[in-house]
Amino acid sequence: ALAGLAGRGRAEGEGALTPNSWEEITSYNNYYEFGTDKEDPKAYAGALTIKPWTVTIDGMVDRPGDYALEDILSKMTIEERIYRFRCVEAWSMVVPWNGFELADLLELAGVQSGARYVAFETLYRPEEMRGTAYPVLDWPYVEGLRLDEAMNPLTLLATGIYGKDIPNQNGAPLRLVVPWKYGFKSIKSIVRVTLTDKEPPTSWNKANPREYGFYSNVNPEVDHPRWSQATERPIGGGFFAKRQPTLMFNGYEEEVAALYDGMDLSKNF
Amino acid sequence: MIDWINSASRRLPPWLFYMVAPLPVAWFLYLGFTGGLGVEPIRALEHKLGELGLQILLLVLAITPLRRYAGLNLLRFRRALGLLAFFYITLHLLVWLALDVQILAQIWADIVKRPYITVGMLGFALMIPLALTSNNLSVRRLGKRWRKLHMLTYPAVLLGALHFVLLAKGFQIEPLLYLGAAVLLLALRLKKRSFGRLGTAGRARG
Numbered sequence: 098a099l100a101g102l103a104g105r106g107r108a109e110g111e112g113a114l115t116p117n118s119w120e121e122i123t124s125y126n127n128y129y130e131f132g133t134d135k136e137d138p139k140a141y142a143g144a145l146t147i148k149p150w151t152v153t154i155d156g157m158v159d160r161p162g163d164y165a166l167e168d169i170l171s172k173m174t175i176e177e178r179i180y181r182f183r184c185v186e187a188w189s190m191v192v193p194w195n196g197f198e199l200a201d202l203l204e205l206a207g208v209q210s211g212a213r214y215v216a217f218e219t220l221y222r223p224e225e226m227r228g229t230a231y232p233v234l235d236w237p238y239v240e241g242l243r244l245d246e247a248m249n250p251l252t253l254l255a256t257g258i259y260g261k262d263i264p265n266q267n268g269a270p271l272r273l274v275v276p277w278k279y280g281f282k283s284i285k286s287i288v289r290v291t292l293t294d295k296e297p298p299t300s301w302n303k304a305n306p307r308e309y310g311f312y313s314n315v316n317p318e319v320d321h322p323r324w325s326q327a328t329e330r331p332i333g334g335g336f337f338a339k340r341q342p343t344l345m346f347n348g349y350e351e352e353v354a355a356l357y358d359g360m361d362l363s364k365n366f
Numbered sequence: 367m368i369d370w371i372n373s374a375s376r377r378l379p380p381w382l383f384y385m386v387a388p389l390p391v392a393w394f395l396y397l398g399f400t401g402g403l404g405v406e407p408i409r410a411l412e413h414k415l416g417e418l419g420l421q422i423l424l425l426v427l428a429i430t431p432l433r434r435y436a437g438l439n440l441l442r443f444r445r446a447l448g449l450l451a452f453f454y455i456t457l458h459l460l461v462w463l464a465l466d467v468q469i470l471a472q473i474w475a476d477i478v479k480r481p482y483i484t485v486g487m488l489g490f491a492l493m494i495p496l497a498l499t500s501n502n503l504s505v506r507r508l509g510k511r512w513r514k515l516h517m518l519t520y521p522a523v524l525l526g527a528l529h530f531v532l533l534a535k536g537f538q539i540e541p542l543l544y545l546g547a548a549v550l551l552l553a554l555r556l557k558k559r560s561f562g563r564l565g566t567a568g569r570a571r572g
Contacts, residue, residue: 121405133538136404186535188406233536304536323480323533325472332405336398340468 114179117190119259121333126266127184128285129233130219130226137228138266144225145286147270156216156291159207166270170256172205173197177260178253178274183315183347185279189329194274195257200248208244208292215247216240216297217273218289234300240284241297241311242275243356251276251352254287277346277353279313310366314357315347319366372439383446387453390418412461419455420530420544422447423523427551435554445500448519452497455490455526482532489525492518520555523548 116122128138150166175195183189203215221237223229229236246252253274256263263269268285275282281301291297301309308322317327328340346353357365394414398407403414426447432438467473476483496518498504505512527545534541 125405129536133536135406188409231537231539233538301536323482325476327472328469330406330408330466336407336411336465338408 114181114191116179116193116259117333119261122190122192122258123264123266125190125332127186127280128228128266128268130221130228130236130238131266132228133233139264141227142265142269144227145220145222145265145269146225147265147286150270150288152271152287153289154202154206154291155289156293157209157212158203158292159209161206164205169202169205173201175256180251180253180274180276181344181347181349182274182276182280182283183329183343185281185309185313185321185326187321187324187326187329187343188332189341189343190332192274193259194253194255195260195263196253196255196274198250199252199254199273200250202254202290203247203292206290206292211294212292213244213294214292214297215242215244216289216291216293217242217284217287218291219284220286220288234304238284238300239297240273240282240299242282243296244292245356246275246353249353249356251349277315277349279315281309282313312357312362312365314353314362314366315343315345316362316366317343317345319363368437372437375440375442378443380443380446383443383450387450391415391454391457408461408465412458412466415454415458415461416530419451419458420523420526422451422454423519423526424544424547424551426451426519427523427548431551431554449497449500452493455493459487459490482529485525485532486529489522489529492522492525496522520552524552 124139125135126138127135128142131138131141151163152166152169153163155161175197177193177195179191179193181189182192199215217240219238220226221229242252253276255268255272255274256270258264258267263272265286268283271287272285273283273287282299296311299309299311301313302311315326320326326343329343330338330340332338344350394403394411397403398411403410426444429440429444429447432440463473467476477487478484496516499508499512499515508515524545527541527548530541531545
């Protein structure tokens with residue numbers, strides 16, 4: 098169901114973005130369930146079984162339940178979105194994702210009027226995820242968005258890259274992509290989506306609240322306590338890759354800045 | 367076995383280390399230019415050099431306990447190993463300055479503002495006088511003060527290991543193992559002090 102491969106994403110100036118290579122996108126990953134080195138996910142995520150895959154949608158929805166991934170996909174139109182991807186570690190890529198809008202999934206489940214947040218959970222299957230033998234984070238990995246962030250048309254659930262199935266190391270079979278936030282918000286291998294009226298806990302915030310906030314919007318003016326966020330190094334430039342300035346909201350300011358009107362972004366980091 | 371290593375090591379001239387030292391660097395550069403360091407070679411090179419420097423520093427700290435508790439005598443390599451560690455850590459720093467941060471104004475800001483960089487820089491700074499006084503002339507001139515000065519190795523290694531711990535994201539075991547090894551190797555020295563000089567093997571120079 099790969100419709101609209103050439104379909105335009107909604108980000109301004111997207112046509113100017115040159116995607117990284119398949120090799121770059123799939124061999125330099127943070128997926129701590131498979132190890133903390135960048136090469137670990139590619140080396141070890143092959144152990145992950147992704148068929149069958151079920152996503153539990155629960156909480157404040159009209160139609161809670163266990164949804165088989167193929168049933169979800171049969172109702173979705175897959176389109177291509179070429180997005181900037183900015184890691185909190187100050188490197189970046191451009192990724193041609195394939196996927197559908199999170200809003201469409203939420204519509205499928207029917208969001209109730211009191212819901213204000215969406216919580217996500219990654220699969221936790223120790224026998225297939227060697228990295229979870231270590232308490233690097235409090236497993237399973239969890240993330241969350243405010244409902245208006247979740248409903249924003251930029252927010253994507255990705256199932257592919259370059260028109261191919263998304264590789265395990267990139268979060269197969271279903272991952273979130275929130276292009277104006279640091280990469281760790283884009284939770285991988287999602288097994289649960291919960292609508293709630295309270296701000297849900299998020300893994301990196303639990304691990305180190307001083308360094309990682311709930312919002313984690315890309316912001317060159319708010320540094321990580323241990324490194325500057327003003328610039329980033331694009332992956333793929335070899336030994337002489339030049340740093341480039343990081344853009345406010347990772348270049349998606351026009352689309353999302355209004356979500357944060359009146360908020361102090363240095364406090365709500 | 368130990369005797370065999372001891373006698374074999376007597377035939378191994380320390381200058382061999384200086385010949386071998388640049389080889390890993392050349393190897394890393396070759397890997398980096400041919401894709402062997404992955405798609406982000408700058409960070410990989412920086413980490414490999416820092417890790418190698420720290421590993422050699424731990425080896426330097428292990429020489430005295432190895433001699434005292436295992437009878438393994440590698441003393442004659444200590445200077446060469448110390449200089450080797452200094453060489454790799456200097457390159458680690460240069461890669462950070464020239465390839466990684468790139469922006470002069472940001473370098474100083476990072477040094478004063480970011481604890482892991484402050485700690486790493488301090489550790490490096492402590493190694494500079496050690497490298498400068500590693501020659502025979504300095505050993506003779508400084509006499510007893512030379513031994514005292516070279517105790518700076520202890521805080522330098524601790525700071526190096528701490529630097530590694532401070533830059534890890536999440537709870538990671540590997541940097542803690544390095545810090546644990548450094549603390550253990552230093553604790554073995556404390557023990558000698560508090561229990562007095564039981565044997566003659568403890569007195570080491572070099």
